[in-house]
Amino acid sequence: MARITISNLRHAYVPQPARPEDYALKRVDLDWNDGGAYALLGPSGCGKTTLLNLISGLLQPSEGRILFDDVDVTGKTPEQRNIAQVFQFPVIYDTMTVYDNLAFPLRNRGVGEEEIKRRVSAIGDMLELTPTLARRAAGLTADGKQKISLGRGLVRSDVNVIMFDEPLTVIDPHLKWQLRSKLKELQQRIKRTMIYVTHDQTEALTFADQVVVMNNGEVVQTGTPIELFERPMHTFVGHFIGTPGMNLLPCEVKGGKAYIAGHAVAAANAKLAASATGKLELGVRPEFVSFAKTGFAAEITRVSDIGRYKVVEARIKDLPVKLVVPEGEAIPEKQARLAFDPHHTQIYADGWIAGAPR
Amino acid sequence: MNKTYNNKAWWFVLPVFVMVAFNALVPLMTVVNYSIQESFAANEFFWAGARWFQELLRNPDFHASLGRQIVFTGAVLLIEMPLGLAIALCMPRTGPWVSVCLVLMALPLLVPWNVVGSMWNIMALPDIGLLGKGLNALGINYNYTRQPAAAWFTVILMDVWHWTSLVVLLCYAGLVSIPDAYYQAAKIDGARPWAVFRFIQLPKLKHVLTIAILLRFMDSFMIYTEVIVLTGGGPGSTTKFLSIDLMQKALGGFDLGPAAAFSIVYFLIILVLSWLFYTLMMREEAN
Amino acid sequence: MALELKNVTKRVGAEIHIHATSLVVEDGSFNILLGATRSGKTTLMQVMAGIQRPTSGEIWHHGKNVTGLPVQARNVSMVYQQFINYPMLSVYENIASPLRVAGLGEADIKARVGRAAEILRLTPMLNRKPSELSGGQQQRTAIARAIVKDSDIIFLDEPLANLDYKLREELRDELPRMLSGRNAIVFYATTEPHEALLFGGSTMTLHEGRITQFGKTSEIYREPNSLLSARVFSDPPINTARVAKKGKSISVQGGSTWPLTAEQAKLPDGEYDIGIRPHHVTTKKEAAVTGAVKGRVLVTEISGSESIIHVDTGGRTWVSQSHGVHPHKVGEQATLHADVAHALFFNQQGKLVA
Numbered sequence: 001m002a003r004i005t006i007s008n009l010r011h012a013y014v015p016q017p018a019r020p021e022d023y024a025l026k027r028v029d030l031d032w033n034d035g036g037a038y039a040l041l042g043p044s045g046c047g048k049t050t051l052l053n054l055i056s057g058l059l060q061p062s063e064g065r066i067l068f069d070d071v072d073v074t075g076k077t078p079e080q081r082n083i084a085q086v087f088q089f090p091v092i093y094d095t096m097t098v099y100d101n102l103a104f105p106l107r108n109r110g111v112g113e114e115e116i117k118r119r120v121s122a123i124g125d126m127l128e129l130t131p132t133l134a135r136r137a138a139g140l141t142a143d144g145k146q147k148i149s150l151g152r153g154l155v156r157s158d159v160n161v162i163m164f165d166e167p168l169t170v171i172d173p174h175l176k177w178q179l180r181s182k183l184k185e186l187q188q189r190i191k192r193t194m195i196y197v198t199h200d201q202t203e204a205l206t207f208a209d210q211v212v213v214m215n216n217g218e219v220v221q222t223g224t225p226i227e228l229f230e231r232p233m234h235t236f237v238g239h240f241i242g243t244p245g246m247n248l249l250p251c252e253v254k255g256g257k258a259y260i261a262g263h264a265v266a267a268a269n270a271k272l273a274a275s276a277t278g279k280l281e282l283g284v285r286p287e288f289v290s291f292a293k294t295g296f297a298a299e300i301t302r303v304s305d306i307g308r309y310k311v312v313e314a315r316i317k318d319l320p321v322k323l324v325v326p327e328g329e330a331i332p333e334k335q336a337r338l339a340f341d342p343h344h345t346q347i348y349a350d351g352w353i354a355g356a357p358r
Numbered sequence: 359m360n361k362t363y364n365n366k367a368w369w370f371v372l373p374v375f376v377m378v379a380f381n382a383l384v385p386l387m388t389v390v391n392y393s394i395q396e397s398f399a400a401n402e403f404f405w406a407g408a409r410w411f412q413e414l415l416r417n418p419d420f421h422a423s424l425g426r427q428i429v430f431t432g433a434v435l436l437i438e439m440p441l442g443l444a445i446a447l448c449m450p451r452t453g454p455w456v457s458v459c460l461v462l463m464a465l466p467l468l469v470p471w472n473v474v475g476s477m478w479n480i481m482a483l484p485d486i487g488l489l490g491k492g493l494n495a496l497g498i499n500y501n502y503t504r505q506p507a508a509a510w511f512t513v514i515l516m517d518v519w520h521w522t523s524l525v526v527l528l529c530y531a532g533l534v535s536i537p538d539a540y541y542q543a544a545k546i547d548g549a550r551p552w553a554v555f556r557f558i559q560l561p562k563l564k565h566v567l568t569i570a571i572l573l574r575f576m577d578s579f580m581i582y583t584e585v586i587v588l589t590g591g592g593p594g595s596t597t598k599f600l601s602i603d604l605m606q607k608a609l610g611g612f613d614l615g616p617a618a619a620f621s622i623v624y625f626l627i628i629l630v631l632s633w634l635f636y637t638l639m640m641r642e643e644a645n
Numbered sequence: 646m647a648l649e650l651k652n653v654t655k656r657v658g659a660e661i662h663i664h665a666t667s668l669v670v671e672d673g674s675f676n677i678l679l680g681a682t683r684s685g686k687t688t689l690m691q692v693m694a695g696i697q698r699p700t701s702g703e704i705w706h707h708g709k710n711v712t713g714l715p716v717q718a719r720n721v722s723m724v725y726q727q728f729i730n731y732p733m734l735s736v737y738e739n740i741a742s743p744l745r746v747a748g749l750g751e752a753d754i755k756a757r758v759g760r761a762a763e764i765l766r767l768t769p770m771l772n773r774k775p776s777e778l779s780g781g782q783q784q785r786t787a788i789a790r791a792i793v794k795d796s797d798i799i800f801l802d803e804p805l806a807n808l809d810y811k812l813r814e815e816l817r818d819e820l821p822r823m824l825s826g827r828n829a830i831v832f833y834a835t836t837e838p839h840e841a842l843l844f845g846g847s848t849m850t851l852h853e854g855r856i857t858q859f860g861k862t863s864e865i866y867r868e869p870n871s872l873l874s875a876r877v878f879s880d881p882p883i884n885t886a887r888v889a890k891k892g893k894s895i896s897v898q899g900g901s902t903w904p905l906t907a908e909q910a911k912l913p914d915g916e917y918d919i920g921i922r923p924h925h926v927t928t929k930k931e932a933a934v935t936g937a938v939k940g941r942v943l944v945t946e947i948s949g950s951e952s953i954i955h956v957d958t959g960g961r962t963w964v965s966q967s968h969g970v971h972p973h974k975v976g977e978q979a980t981l982h983a984d985v986a987h988a989l990f991f992n993q994q995g996k997l998v999a
Contacts, residue, residue, distance in 0.1 A: 043809050044780065058542050078546045091543040093557040104557075108548040152547060173836040174681045177881050181955055185944040188975045200810045206946035206953065225947055226970055240811055242950070244818075287950055305863045306842045308924035308966070326968075327924075 002068040002160040002193060004055065006030040009064030011050055017062065025050045026217040028064075032210070035191040037184075039208035041198060043240070047217040048197045049165060055195065056163050057081045068160050084153025085163045089170050090145030094138040098129055101137045102151045109156075123151045126186065142170045143179050150183075154190070161193040168203065183207060201241050205229075213237050229285070230344060235351045238283050244311060244322050247289065251282040251347065258282055258347055261317045263296060266342035272355025273347040280354075284345045286311070289323035291332065292339035296321075300334055314338065392618035410619035420620070422595075423603040424627075430510075430599060431578045434517050438574060439567070441518070442525025447559070449526070451534055460530075463523045471520075475587025478516040482588075502589065506596035509589050513597055516584060521577070525570045532566035533559060568639045572632060579628055600624055647672040648693070648798065648830055653702030655692055655854075662688045664855045665702070670830055675821070675846030677862065678834040680877055685854040686834040690800045693832065695719045706797070722791035723800040726807055728783035730775040736762075736786050737771040743794040761793040764823050781812045788823060799824065801833045805840075817843060838880045842866060850877040871995045875920045881953065883920045884963045884983075890914050895936075898961070903936025906986050909999050917998070918991045925984040926965035928954065928973075932984035938963050939980050942973045956981055 011025040020026065025047045032038055040048040053059040055066060057078035065074045073081050093101050102120045111119075124130045127147045132140060137148055146167055153162045164183070168176050184207050187194050196207050204211050205225040213220045213228065213236070221233045232238035238246030252259045256274050258267045260282055267273070267282060298314040298321065310325045314336065321338065325331060347354045396406040414420055449459045469477070484490040484501045489512075493500040502508040536559065544554045582601040585591070591598040591606075598606075604624060608617035648670045655663035663685050670676055678686040691697040693704065695716035703712045711719060722743070730739050740761055744754045762768045765785040775783050784804060791799055805813040817840060824831055835841060841848045841862055849859040850869075858865050858874040869875035875883050888895040893910045894902050895917075926938060940958035947953075952971040956963050956979055965981045973979055990999040 043811060056546070058545075078542070079548045083546065085542065085546055087539040087543065089537075089539070091539050093561075095557060095561045104549070105547040108550070108553065149543070152543075172682050174880070174882075181944050181946065181953075184946055185955075185975070188944060202810075202948055205948035229948075229950055243814060245811070245814075304843050304845060305866075306839065307866055307922070311843070 003034045003070070004030070004032040004161060004193065005067040005070070006055070007065045007067065009051075009054060009061055009066065011054060011059065011061045011063075023062075024217055025054070025061075028219055030212065030219070030222070032193065032195075035193055036210060037187045037194050037196070037208045039196045039198065039204035039211045040214060041201060041204040041211050041240070042214035042220075043199055045216075046214040048214050050217075051214070052085075052163050052165055052195065052197045055161070056083045056085050058085075082156070082158050082160045083163060084156065084159050084161075085165065086146065086149045086153065086167045088166045090142060090149055092137045092145050092148050094136075096137055097134055098124075098137050098140070098148060099133040101148050102129075102133075102155055105152050105156050119155045119157075123154050126154070126189075127151050127182075142172065143175050146171065146179065147182075150186075154186075154192075159192065161195060164194065164196040164198075166198050167196075168198075168200075180206065201243075205241070213240065215240075231346070231353075232283070233353050233356060235281065235283060235348050238285070238348075242285055242287070244286055244324075246283045246285050247321050248281045248283050248348070249316070249319050249321070251280050253280060253347065258345075260296070261319065265296075265340055265345065267345040267347050268343055269346055269353065269355045273349065276347065276349035276354040278350035281348045282340075282345060283348050284340045286322040286324040288341035288344040289321060289338055290341070291323075291325070291329075291336050293337060295337040295339035298336055298338045300332065300336055303331055389618045389621050392614045393622050396615050406615060410616045411623065414616060414619050414623060419603070423598055423600050426596075426598065427579060427600040430514070430581070431575060433514055434521075434578045435571065435574055437514070437518050438522045438525050439571060442522045442570070443529050443563075443567075445522070445526045446529035446533055447555070449530055460527070463526050463530075466520050466523045469520075471583040472587050474516065474520050475584040478512060478519075478584075479588050482512045504593055506593060509593060509597050513585055513588060516588060517578065517581070520584065521574060525574065528566050528570045529563060532563045536562050564639075568636070572636060575635070576628055576632060579631075647707060649705040650693070651703045651705065653692060653699045653704060655688055655697065656700040662854050663692065663699075666856055668849075668856070668859065672828045672830060675824070675831045675833065675844060677841045677844060677846060677848040678832060678851055679836070679838060679841045679848050680851030681836060684851040684877075686851055687802055688854075689851070690723075690802055690832055690834060694721050694723060694798070694800055696723075719798075720794075720796050721798040721800065722794060722796040723802065724784075724787050724791045724804045726803040728775070728780060728787055728807070730783055730786050730790075732775055735772055735774055736767060736778070739775065739786050740767075740789045740793050743790060747794065757793050758789075761789040764792070765789045780808055781816065784808065784816070788820075792823065792827070795827070796829055798830045798832065801831070803834050803836070806836075820844075838866075838878045841878070848878075850874045852877055868997060869920075869989065870997055872918055872920060872991045873995070875989060875991075879922060881923050881964050881966065883922050884926060885918060885920050886961065887916065888919055889916050895919075897936065901937055901939070903983070903985055904934050906934050909985070909988075909990065912990065912999055916993060918995075920989040920991065921983050921985075921987065923953070923964040923966040925987040926963060926981050927967045927984070928952070928965060928971045928979070928981060929967070930982040932982070932986060934985045935982040936985050937980050938965075938983055939978070942975055942977050942979050944975060945971070945973045947972060954979065954981070 006028055009025065009028045010023055012023045014022050017023055028051060040051060042048050050059065054061050057073070057076060061074065065072055067073065068081065093104065096104070099120055102123060103116045106116045106119065124133050127150065129144070129147055129151065132144065137145065140148070153159055168179060171179055180203060187207070196204065198204050209224060210222060211225060211228055212222045215236050221228060221237045228237055228241050232241065232246065235246070235248055238248070249260050253270065253273045253276065256271050257264050258270050258273070259265070265282065273280070296316045298316045300312060300314045302313040304311045308327050310327070310331065312323050312325055312331060314321050314323065316338065323338065393410055394406060394408070395403045397403050450456055481487040482490045482502050484494055490500060500508050502512040540558045541554065544558060549557070580601055581599060582605070585597060585599060586602055589597045591602045604617065604620050607620060608614070650666055650668040652665045652667055653663065654661065654665050666689070678689065680686050688697065692699050695711065695714055699712065703710055705711065731742065734742065737758055740758045741754050744757060762771055765788060767782065767785055767789060770778060770782060775786060778786065788804065805816055808816065821844065833844065845862050847860060848862040848865055849856045850865065851857070852873055857877065858870045865874065866878055869878060872885065886897050888897050890912060891914050894904050896902050938956060938958055940956035940963065943955040943957050943962065945952060945954050947970055950968065952967050952969065954965045954971065954973055956965065963981060989997060992998050
C-alpha cells in the first residue's frame with residue numbers, strides 16, 4: 001500500500017516533442033492517499049491509459065517524477081514498483097489451472113508452498129473462484145478470467161497499488177454490474193490503493209472515492225463523485241458526467257445577474273461572474289430543472305420514459321433544454337414553465353466556472 | 359452457417375473442376391491402374407492384383423530406402439523446428455531491423471531447388487569448395503563424394519540451410535500476433551524469460567508449430583531435387599531416399615507396374631502419417 | 646402487415662438458435678430486440694434479412710414470400726457492431742457504394758449522398774478514408790451507407806456497443822432523427838434495457854432463442870408477461886422473492902410480513918413470485934405501502950446523483966437504487982423499504998397477475 005505522488009509528469013510518444021500537441025499527456029500533478037479508490041475518467045484518447053502505464057512502470061515518462069511513499073520510483077520497472085494490473089481483456093496463462101495461475105506470482109518470488117496454499121485459498125474465497133481452482137484456466141468465462149487476473153494481483157501481500165485498465169470491456173453486459181459491485185466490495189474490504197481507468201462514468205463514479213476527469217491529455221477536474229456532479233469546474237465535466245449531460249445555455253451577465261434570452265435567472269456564482277469575459281454559458285443539470293408555475297416559457301418536444309424517471313426535451317425559444325422528471329410526476333402536454341435550481345446553476349466563462357481559480 | 363442458395367457460383371467453378379480432373383485425378387487413376395496390372399511397353403495389360411504391392415513390401419531395397427528416409431526426416435525435424443523457433447525468438451518485433459531480418463530469412467527460400475543442390479555440391483567439394491576445403495584444412499577428413507557420413511552431414515546441412523527460414527517466418531508471424539498485454543502481465547508477475555517462453559509464447563504458438571511441422575514433414579519426406587543434384591543418391595546408395603529410389607525404378611526399367619505400386623504406397627505413407635499427427639494435435643487442443 | 650414471420654426456426658447442427666417464432670411488424674416502426682448476448686438477436690436479424698436461411702417457417706414481406714430470396718435480392722441494409730466500411734474507398738464512395746450497385750446516375754448519387762452526409766454530419770469528411778476518422782465518425786459512415794439507399798428494412802446490430810459511453814449517448818440521441826421520415830422498418834438490437842427505454846418504439850425481449858414478449862416498449866416494461874421477461878428488461882437485475890399470500894399480507898422468505906395494497910389483497914391466496922425493481926426499493930420510507938427488507942450491507946455504490954446499495958438478506962441479495970447520496974458502511978445492518986404497490990406478482994405458471 002502506498003501514497004502516490006505524481007509531480008510535473010509529461011509524456012510524448014514522439015522522440016523529440018516540440019509543440020504542446022506532441023505530448024499525449026500534458027502536465028499532471030496528483031497526490032493520492034494510501035488505500036483509496038481512484039478513477040481516471042475520460043473519452044478515448046484523453047491520456048488516461050498513458051497515465052496508468054506511467055504509474056505502473058510499463059512506460060517511462062518523458063518528464064517528471066512518480067513517487068510511492070515519497071520514494072522516487074520513476075526509473076523502476078513494474079516488478080520493482082510492486083504493482084498489479086488488470087487489463088482490458090483477460091490475461092491468463094492458458095496451460096495452467098486456476099490455482100497455478102494465482103500461485104504464479106508467489107512462486108516467482110520464491111514463496112513457500114504452504115504459504116501459497118493459504119493465500120490462494122483466501123483469495124479464491126474472496127473472489128468466489130474456489131469451485132474452479134482445479135480447472136484449467138482457459139475453460140472459464142470472461143468474467144471468471146478477469147477475476148483470475150485480479151486474483152494474481154491480490155495474492156501478493158506487498159502490492160503497492162492495483163490498476164484496472166477498462167477491465168469490464170469484454171464482460172457480458174448483464175454480468176458487468178455484478179463484477180463492478182464485486183470490485184467495489186473488495187476495495188472496501190481490503191482497502192488497497194486501486195486506480196481504475198474507464199470511459200464509463202457509472203463505473204468511475206460508483207467505484208472511486210476520488211475521480212480524475214481527463215480530456216486531451218490534461219486533468220480537467222479532480223473530486224469526489226458528488227463534487228463532480230454538483231459543482232463541475234468545467235463544462236466538459238458537466239457534459240461528460242451525468243446522463244443526460246448538463247444543459248449549457250448561452251447567457252449574458254449584466255449588473256451581477258445572469259440573463260438567458262432576455263429573462264433573468266438566478267445563478268450561484270452570478271456575482272463572481274460579473275467581471276468574467278469570453279464566451280458565457282449557464283450550466284444546469286437536467287436533474288435540477290423542474291416544472292414550475294413561474295419561470296421560462298418552454299415548449300415540450302419529446303418525452304422518453306426510462307422507467308424510473310422520464311427525460312423531457314424542451315425548447316426555450318430555440319435553446320434546447322433537457323430535464324429529468326421522477327416517475328409518477330405529471331408532464332404538461334405542450335407548453336410549460338421551467339425553473340432552474342439556483343444552488344445548482346453555474347455560469348461558465350470559456351468553459352471554466354466563473355470566479356474560481358483555475 | 360447455411361447461407362441462402364445461389365446456383366450461379368457452380369458455373370464459375372466448373373472450369374477449375376475440369377482442370378483439376380485433368381491434371382490430378384486422371385493421372386492418379388492412371389497410376390492406380392498401372393499398379394494393379396502388368397504391362398509390356400504400356401500396350402498390353404495383364405491383371406496382377408496385389409502382386410506388385412506384395413513384392414514391394416517384401417523388397418529389402420525398399421525397406422532400406424524407407425529407413426533412410428525416416429532417419430533423414432526425423433533428423434531434419436529435430437534440428438529445424440527448435441532452431442527456427444530460437445531464431446524467431448531472437449528477431450526484433452518492432453523497429454528498422456524488422457524488414458532487414460525478414461528479407462534475410464526469406465532469401466534461402468527464393469533459391470530454385472536445383473540451384474540449391476548445385477550450390478552445396480560445389481561448396482562442399484573437398485578440393486575447391488569453401489566448406490569442403492575449409493573442413494579439410496581444419497584437419498577433418500571430409501569428402502562427401504566418398505564418405506557416407508560426410509554425405510549425410512552435407513545433405514542435412516543443406517536442408518537446414520534451405521528450409522529453417524520457413525519455420526522461422528511461421529513462428530515469427532505467430533509471435534508477433536501475441537498481444538503486448540501478456541508480456542506486460544508477465545513482467546508484473548515477476549516471470550523469468552524461461553517462464554514467459556513456457557507459459558505464454560509456446561502455448562500461443564501451438565497452431566503455428568503444428569502447421570510448420572506438417573509442412574516440413576511432408577516436404578522432407580518427398581525430397582528429391584536437392585539431393586539428386588548434390589549426391590545423386592550416393593556414395594553408392596547411402597543417400598538414396600524414397601523419391602530417388604522411386605525415380606530410378608520408374609525411369610530406369612520399363613516396368614510401370616512396380617513403380618506405380620511404389621507411388622501409391624509412398625502417397626499412402628505420407629497421407630496416413632500426416633493425418634495421424636494432425637488428429638493428435640487437434641485432439642489435444644480440444645482437451 | 647409489412648413484414649411477417651410464420652413459425653420461423655433456425656437450427657444449427659443439434660442446437661436450436663431460434664425457436665418457432667411468429668411475428669408481425671408494420672412499416673415505419675422502430676423495433677428493438679432486447680436480450681443478453683447469445684440470446685439469438687443477431688441470428689434472428691440475419692434470418693429476417695436473408696443472410697441466413699430459416700430451417701423451417703416462412704417470411705413474408707409486403708405480401709410476397711421472400712423466404713428463399715437471398716439478401717442481395719432484398720432491399721435491406723445492415724449496420725454492425727464493428728464499424729464496417731470499405732477501407733480503400735473514401736467516405737463519399739463508401740456511402741455511394743449501394744447506389745452504384747443499384748446503377749443510379751451520378752447526379753442522383755451525388756444528391757443522395759449529400760443528403761445522407763448532412764443528416765449524419767459527415768459533410769466535411771467526405772474525402773477522407775475511414776481509417777482517418779474516429780470511431781464515432783466511422784460508425785456514422787456505416788449508418789449513412791445504410792440509410793442512403795432507401796431500404797425497406799434497416800437492421801442495426803448493437804451499433805453503439807464499441808463506442809465510448811458519452812459518444813454512445815450522443816449518437817443514441819441523434820439516431821431517431823437520422824432514421825425519421827422513412828417508411829422503412831427499423832430493427833435495433835441491444836443488450837441494455839436503458840437504451841430500449843430511451844428509444845421507445847416497440848420492443849421484443851429475447852431469451853435463449855425465444856421472443857418472450859413483444860409490444861410497446863413502455864408497456865412491456867411496466868407489465869412484463871413473465872418473470873423471465875422482467876429479468877431481461879432490468880438493469881440492475883430485478884429483485885425477486887417467493888412469497889406466500891394470506892389475506893391482506895404476504896410472508897416473504899426470510900421471515901418478514903409485508904402489507905398489500907387493496908388491489909393486491911384481492912388476489913387468491915397462495916404462492917407467488919414477486920419482482921420489485923431496484924428503484925422501488927429505497928433507503929427511506931417514501932411510498933405508502935412498504936415492506937421492510939433487512940440485511941447486512943454488502944457494498945454501496947454512489948454515482949453523483951444516486952446510491953445503489955446491495956444488501957444480503959440471508960441468502961438473497963437485494964439491490965436498492967435511491968436518489969441522493971446515502972453512504973452506508975459495509976457490514977452494517979440496514980433496512981430498505983420496498984414499495985409494494987409496484988411489486989409485480991407472478992403466479993405459479995409464471996404469468997403476471999398483478
